[in-house]
Amino acid sequence: MHQCAQKTMKLICSQKKLNNGLNIVEKAIGKSLPVLECVLVSAKEDKIELSTTNLEISIKHQLSAQVEEEGQIVVPAKLFSDFVEKLPNKDIELNVQKNALEVKCGEFKAKINGLDVNDFPVIPEIKSESPTEIKQNILKETLSRVIEMASTSESRPEISGVFINPIDKSTKIVATDSFRLAEKNIETKFEQAIILPRQTVQELIKILDNDGEKAKIFIDDNQILFDLGETKIKSRLIEGPYPDYQKIIPQDFETKITIDRQELIDNLVVSSIFANKINEIKLIIDPQESQIKIISHSEKGKNESCIKAEIESKVEGELIEILFNYKYILDGLNNMFSDKIILNIAENAHKTIINPVGDNSYIYLIMPLAKSDSE
Secondary structure (H helix, E strand, O other), rough: OOOOOEEEEEEEEHHHHHHHHHHHHHHHOOOOOHHHHEEEEEEEEEEEEEEEOOOEEEEEEEEEOOOEEEEEEEEEEEHHHHHHHHHOOOOOEEEEEEOOOEEOOEEEEEEEOOOHHHHHHOOOOOOOOEEEEEEEEHHHHHHHOOOOHOOOOOHHHHHEEEEEEEEOOOOOOOOOOOOEEEEEEEEEOOOOOOEEHHHHHHHHHHHOOOOOOOOEEEEEEEEEEOOOEEEEEEEOOOOOOOOHHHHOOOOOOOEEEEEEEEEEEHHHHHOOOOOOOEEEEEOOOOOOOOEEEEEEEEEEEEEEEEEEEEEEOOOOOOOOEEEEEEEHHHHHOOOOOOEEEEEEEOHHHHOEEEEEOOOOOEEEEEEEOOOOOOO
């Protein structure tokens, strides 16, 4: 239960800081109950704490304030945020009287009716005292490079999140939807293997800073807390084991191709204009000519283009034809930052791994499409 809220609250704070805080915590508001669409505003000592939750994720953000009277109030988050956003960049006065929040800034004044503070869900505390520390920019980049590959289907909840898998002194961050898989290795060692929900990762990416400030990560009782200083994000974890994905990553390859990443992206984008409804394109790899031909066709027409490549083949002279969903290839390529990439094609072309040249920490596996009726 919440502590009994004061019927009054009075403080002064910065419009810019309050607006920023409300923008952050709005990411965790829910819709299933009216109180979940609200923000809990708490004033204590020289701080305001803003709290929201959708029962899956909760976000707390603190900002400095001149607190004259401590107290709490629960008000609709979007209404409060929309009003504060439109105010001038001046000091804001917040004053609670009879469960209504009065907001004053310059010539602007509003009164927002509140809900019962005791109806706002209690956000459980995490008891762990041994955090993992990682720079926010590294965590943000790592999660950004795998999140698109997490499944959006609820039928297999274990792959609807991002798998954090500590191995030796490093950690592998993995996501898959069974059609493609991305794995990024980082030097930071997490305390245990966990599965982060997709939505948690998406919101975390938006909030993490691009600088070298550290995030402290606490894990306890199927919950995780990201302590970012002024902002704290708490989330449930997905229960159950993650599939043993390493079994599906091939170690031996029939053909290896080194190719310019941007040139391949450009050719795929052009080819996509003529792709059919399942986004099908064909890659024909010709070791003798050291080239890749990209073909797409549908009822709209047909497109062909060629890219010269450096090809190392164990099967001299044999053409390899593979059908792919072009969007899946582009997702992988857009998460690589090297000028050149390597296509590693396994036996019978049943799996392809893409690696950025010079970056052994990232791999992208993609499954081919079955041959269509027109093939």
